Amino acid sequence: MSFLTINGVSKSFGGLQALRDISFDVEQQEVVGLMGANGAGKTTLFSLIAGHSRPSLGSIHFKGRPIAALRPDHICRQGIARTFQIVRPFANMTVLDNVIVGALYGVRQERSTARAAASAMDILADLNLANRADDPASSLTLSGQKRLEIARALATGPELLMLDEVMAGLTATEVSELLDSIRRIKRRMSLTILMVEHVMQALMRLSDRVMVLHHGELIAQGKPQEIVADPKVIAAYLGPST
């Protein structure tokens, strides 16, 4: 039994078929990258796994349990956390409070705010946000808000972390710093990661395996080096080659 199993999942909105018969597995502690052009269905897939919408067809199992019918908060408590492509910080709360809330709920359901705060500080330190702990979340730069998004997700104590384009819009230095942070955290927390990314450098350096979505279908998967050489993938990205 795999850690995360997606089996025959389809999703349509009205007449629009966003995902068509997607099946794949993710093993524990694996890092899987998900790529595809805009509108390929990556974010839809994330929403299905996180419980924001339900698949039209197919099933999703996490650690052997079906989760497709669960509400987002239940799924989070099973150990799945996600970030949003367009950041959604709790803008009027401090950076620290943003992360504390994550620790108070999620898998951990921490009862003591003091203990939640302590672990939140650790996570902030991991993401180089410790010195901004007392500032309002709205005062962070985009890079800061992306990291906060990750910190809040991590605070819930997930086993599976889903990152939705966390590198987008960052400078090269910021990208490489963030990559380091994620790798460090992954090791420390024994995380499994499913990430949507356009920044190829990130995909290449972090992923054990890369999957490619095209028009709602899974057209290729394999090691990062194989994928970038796959003619189907090149065709999908650059248009059909002659």
Place this chain on the structure above:
Amino acid sequence: MVDKLVGKLNALAVLNNNALGETHMLKKALLALAIGSGLLLPGTADAADPVKVGFAVAKTGLFAGAADGQIKIYELWKDQVNARGGLDVKGVKRPVELVYYDDQSDAGKVVQIYEKLITGDKVDLLLAPYGTSSHIAAAGVVERYKFPMVGNTAASVKLREIKPGNIWFTTGQMPDRLAVSLVELFKLKGIKSIALLANQLPFSLESKTYLVPALTKAGIEVKVSEEYPPSIKDMTAMLINVKQANPDAVVAFSFPSDSAIYLKQARELGIDAKFQFVEVGPTEAAFAKQFGEALNGIVTMGHWTPDNKQWTGARALFDSYVQKYNEPPSYLNAPLVYMSCQILEQAVAKVGLDRDAIRKTIATDTFDTVNGPVKFEGIENVGTPAGLLQIQGGNMTLIWPPSIATADFKPKPAWPAK
């Protein structure tokens, strides 16, 4: 300490009374100086020492529109008394000073204000707030402090549940008595069937509750009976039913805003019953301006007219009101309010400002007012009958009961077409 602070605030808040003028301010200052230097013993009444009369008014909120006439009468009364040299306090004339606060039409504020007037401002006399709910709220306060107050703009059979002793009501229009008056007149005028419309507010519903059994007893058929909430904006559907039923009389137990709707649309639809009763509103100046001739023949409730020669001061009240405010007073509320002032004035003239004596006097004496003699039994004025007014040729006339009427009921003429 808190008391002192609030005392100061109160002192600040007492309304400046411009009407009393500068000389009075000077006297007051001298008086204060005199008290301060121990020349005068506190508590000694001086002729210059004003009599403070306190009350709550609805300057804002739900009743603000309706309560305006009440304040105008209070002001008029004060001016008249002061023009006569002051309020006769057992032979000593003292100027009247009004102390009033806005109650925002909120019964909770009314309670607070009367407590403030009694304990903070230490007023000598109290006048009434506006409306039944405010009166009931104030009744609790005057009862606790044993402070006599004559109420005016309230009418409800519920008032009889209030413990009598410190509050009285000048109205003769208790809903049960109004019902009797209406049915008597119906019988006299040969009315066999009516249509009944009632706003779902307390007074109108009470009126309905007492009218229906009285009609049954008199053998008058109720052809249409409808109730509507206070927020009604259009009565077409109801009035079409009324027109089809073609009753001898229409009784609309309505409040000013819906009375206006009734008049507008009954005229439009041509409801031609010869007897059309509209409960609250037609006595107000705005109705005369809005409806003009169309008001002719409409019957409404009220037991006063300036034309009754037996009532001393009735015509004078009308004239002085018109002179001061440039519009006629409400035939319904103005006399009620003015009577309450007169009763207080006469009691004070007789026994001074002692509350026990005032209470005893009001409870037992008969008072001569602009609306005839007033006599209280319990909280209720039994000296004034439930009356009916009719607009005839643009004038408000008193048509019922015969004992005080100045004209006879005339069948309502057709609505003016213009």
Place this chain on the structure above:
Amino acid sequence: MSTLFSGQLLFAALVVGSIYVLIALGLNLVFGTMRLLDAAHGDIVMLGAYTSFWLFTLSGMSPLLSMLVAGALSAGFGAAIYYGLFRRLLANTQLSQRLEGNSLLLFFGISIILQNVAALCFDTTPRAYTYLDGIIRFGNVAMTGNRIAVLIIAAVLCAAAFLFLRFHIYGLAIKALIQHRQAAAVVGVNIERIQLLSFAIGFGLAGLAGSLLSMTEQITPFMGFPFTVAGFVTVILGGLGNLTRGMAAGMFLGFVEIYGVALTSPSLHSVLIYGVFIVVLFLQSQGLLGRRPS
């Protein structure tokens, strides 16, 4: 049952509905273009009514004429408070985060101010005058001249508004702005000017409606609030920001008010109106309109 087919009832529904249409149109413009909830809209109606009342009483000016004055004054007032208050609100990112909620409170404050300034200036006595109240008959339907005037003028104004939005360059710009703010800016719509225009038109229509009402209703400083409520009910029925459906919804509400009562009982009047309001809000929340202010 025959009551239901009475022309009288139809006429009543049309008159009530046409006033709602005018009021809701202004409310909708201000919301659609700026996402502002104008809780003082009924008070502009009140100011319009007083304008016509005083002009009639003091100089005998016909309300049919003075409605232009009332409309212009209200429009000017709208422009003034747009410049004075709302440009600031719209420009402040912190405030525009919860724009609808904040604007509701802001307008509520303005509403309190207007009501009490009116009470202070004109006192609270109900005012009224008589104008065009001759009765005109069409078959067995009787109506006063002023109500016919209300209906005709409202219909003309609605048609004008409809044509303006459909064909005039500014009207199209308003619609563009309602549909997509960023896109409108990109295609060169001067957003600020359009917002100013929406304020002026919205308030102007409310002032005009007030003038019309002054012929048939008693005027008090507090007369506006029920119209604000009716306006909101209408706008919610039609969908916030949806101008044409909002106009239809105003008529619909007029018909609910008249025929709903005729079919059931007058005692259910308000329960019916608020019932429709609640149900529509519930239904819309399930679908497109439950979006969170962003």
Place this chain on the structure above:
Amino acid sequence: MQPVPIRTSLIFVAVIGAASFLPQFGSEYVVAVALSFAMWVALAQSWTVLCGMTGYGSFGHAAFYGMGAYVQVLTWGTLSPWLSVPLAGLVSCLFALAAGYPALKVRGPYFVMLTFGLAEFLKFSIIGIEATLGQFSRLIIGAPSPNALYLAMLGLAAAATLITYVVSNSRFGYGLRAIREEEQAAETIGIPVARYKLTAFGLSAFIPGMVGAVMAMRLSYFEPSQAFDALISFNIVVMAMIGGSDDARGPLLGALFLIGLSELLWARAPQVYMIVLGALLVFFVLFAPQGLAKQLFGGARRRAT
């Protein structure tokens, strides 16, 4: 939840203790003002539990107040008034839960209007019911003394303040604030959003129900159009708004400020008072949207250490 700081709890106990002796040394009028202050504190605090924290603004809290008053007059004479008060709270709370279940799916300004609509709907329904029952207004004869009512109201204000304080500093409070900031994100980190909103709604209706029940005795008169007056809802919002903040300080400051202002102004110039009130509302929205609490105590900073 974190332990309550000793200083805060001492101040709280001292203020409540001192206030409960007010009838002994203050005049009746002072007690009357204090009662109305306590009433607004209790109402505004309750409002804050739902609206300040979750951002779901209610313009319909008059419904809970009115329900409470209605329960009191209905049970008057059959039930001890002091039993009716908690019963009134319970009924209001149940009503909130029933209405909140569908209503809380509606967001933003739609929720604001919906709460207003629900309150008006309830008001007119009760007017209709009372008319059908042939009861057009109800009198309460023999109510407890004003001092007893004052103490009861003080207790409610204290309880409401305590609830807001506890909720604000609890895990539950964190959850509610997260819902206010970003509902979907809150759900994603494991907060049971629907249940939390409903709980907050129920909680915020409980005390207003009891306040209504006490005020019915104070006014000794019940009429639906007054007990359910929309003005009550508006006043609560204005107080909470001017007070600002999502913890127990805001409503206290808002109520204090407005009662003080009204004592100073309302009596001498009622319309001017209302105009100033409107102007203040405009001012606070534009220049101090986070209210007095933020102006006095700085940002919404809170460290849970």
